[in-house]
Amino acid sequence: MKLYSYFRSSAAYRVRIALNLKNIKHELAIVDLLKSEQLGDDYLTTNKQGLLPAFETDQGVLAQSLAILEWLDETYPQCPLVTGTAWQKAQIRNLSFAIACDIHPLNNLRVLKYLSDELCVDTEGKNKWYQHWIEEGFNKIELMLNKSNHYCIGNQPTLADICLVPQVYNAIRFNIDMSLYPKIAAIYIHCNKLAAFSDAAPQNQPDAN
Template identity: 65%
Template sequence: MKLYSYFRSSAAYRVRIALNLKGLTHDIVPVNLLKSEQQGEQYLEKNIQGLLPALETEQGMLGQSLAILEWLEETTDTTPILPSDPWQKAQVRNLAYAIAVDIHPLNNLRVLKYLTNELAVTDEQKTKWYQDWIMTGFDKVEKMLGDTAFCCGEEPTLADICLVPQVYNALRFNTPMDNYPKIMAIYNHCNTLKAFTDAAPEQQIDAQ
């Protein structure tokens, strides 16, 4: 498999974690978002959406990180990232979607570029936008978490795979995190695992 990735892409970060957790052999193919390589003809032939990540498999190309994660779960029998119980599975998805669907889209690179290029906001205003939407989401996520080692129990799941990249970005934008002790405890615990640390942006071949 080949994972088309950018080292700071939150969505690609999720897939890197999952591939590592499941011990799946794969190659990383860097695509530079800052140079808009995802909009180049060569990449668009592989992923018509022009987004990252994309996973190239023997069956073809698959985009959208959540779809990739679900496919990996359904086609592999190593290290499950979703519980077998339907209710517990729904709880994991509930947390994962709260992050990947409700928080992340408001802060991805396309939105930040639009704020700067089209609306001419200042760097200070852009940072405030980023931080406000992170905190709005984390206020709710913090209350959804229990006192377990990971988001939903004692093993990493899809929820943790979504949480860690979002916290990484929150810290990168200097978002105040004092009000989120459970989130930070889970983030720090996840980062004691090699599958998470090896997927971190600074460990990628295209890290700058």
């Protein structure tokens, strides 16, 4: 199996965490977003959406991180990402979608490039845009989390943590004051004590330098 990845791609970061948690052997293929390699003919043959990640399996290619994570969970049941009662599973998905569907799409690279290249938004304005949508989302997510938990839901890392950690990494990159979100910050710190999370972190990827 092969994961097409870029070190700062939040969606690829999610999949890297899950593969580590489940201890699944895979090959890493680097696609440089800053060089627009995702729009090249070679990559578009693999993923017609021209987005990251893409996950190549014996059955074909999946090209949406949440679909990849659900497939991994059904195919490799060890260390389940969506677990517990039906209500707990719904809560895990609720938090995951709040991050992956409501926050992340507003701040990914193609949106930021459109703001600067097409709408002529300057760097300060672009950063304010990014910070605004992170803060809007984190204000709500902070209220949704239990104070005493090391993880978003339950006592083990789940899909929700896999979505949250990359988003916090990006928030820190864009100078969000994480002291305003103590529950989110605590989960981020705790998760990154696990090798599955720290090994998947952008700074630890082969294309980070």
